[in-house]
Amino acid sequence: MSLPISANSKPAGGSGLVVIGASTGGVRALCTLFENMPPLNASVLLVQHLPRFIEPSFLQTLRRHTRMTVELAQDGALLKPGTISLAPAEVHCTLDRNSRIRLRPGPPVNYVCPSIDVAMKSLSSPPEDSPLVGILLTGMGRDGADGMVHMKRLGGYTLAQDEASCAVFGMPKEAWNAGGADALLPPERIARRLLLWVGRLPGSAAAGK
């Protein structure tokens, strides 16, 4: 069966693509971000550094704090608008043509697997009408900084969490210093900016969180 995608295709439905990276303190930041965000007209790939044993309960936690659908990313599956796909632990997660999930074992990058840099750097230029957004939240180290630079070079919007709201400013600071972030904002304001850039998922109720 042929794939319904072209070289620079956007995810089905004319929607955007959002890649979110987070590490230490990320669960708190993600809950605030998602609680302030309606279902987005975008596919969301989330890379959060966590031990594997909490993956099932972390998925449940995410579902309690967002109105979007939350799934564990599966190798070969297509990202879906209105859905947050969580990169599983202990494999690197990349996207073919910005839409098809690839999961591969590999050595840690920036000491972590999955690496945010690996996911973000797998992206290619999106079509003009398909917004691409990179978000880097709280965390130790520098994973995601190079990926944010890459996304910005592709013409994407990039936001990093501000120091005041971070548990650890390490990763966002590295992205900012590398020129990989358009702005530093707290999660509530990142949510508002996301809505502005990618819009609400068609058919989702206007009221709610």
Place this chain on the structure above:
Amino acid sequence: MNDSGKLVPVLVVDDDDDIRKTLGCVLRSAGCQVELAPDGPACLRILREGFHGLILMDIMMPGWDGWATIHAIVDGDLLQGNLICMLTALADPGPDNEDLAGYVFDYLVKPFDGVQLLEIVRLAGESLGS
């Protein structure tokens, strides 16, 4: 924030008697079961006895510091069923412990905010599925 997260047991690892007592008092008042450890080896002993929950880990301690204690937890295969939150006077963990990024759930700076602390305890409970 919904209230579905239950309060997990908390293990406080801190060499400062006053901090241990204060945290013990705050957390027990909130309904947590609390264990106290004055150093890394005591932390490991409690984990080997079967503790599962949230570990609040000081960084600057004599002997093993917090990072060395986390290395010992990981090397001893004692992380399963536990999440670690640093609770420290160091506002910035610095660049030397990036290799532990995947093991540290959260990071709270002293003097700690009780509301923020209990939010972390609640989210750790949700994330551990307890």
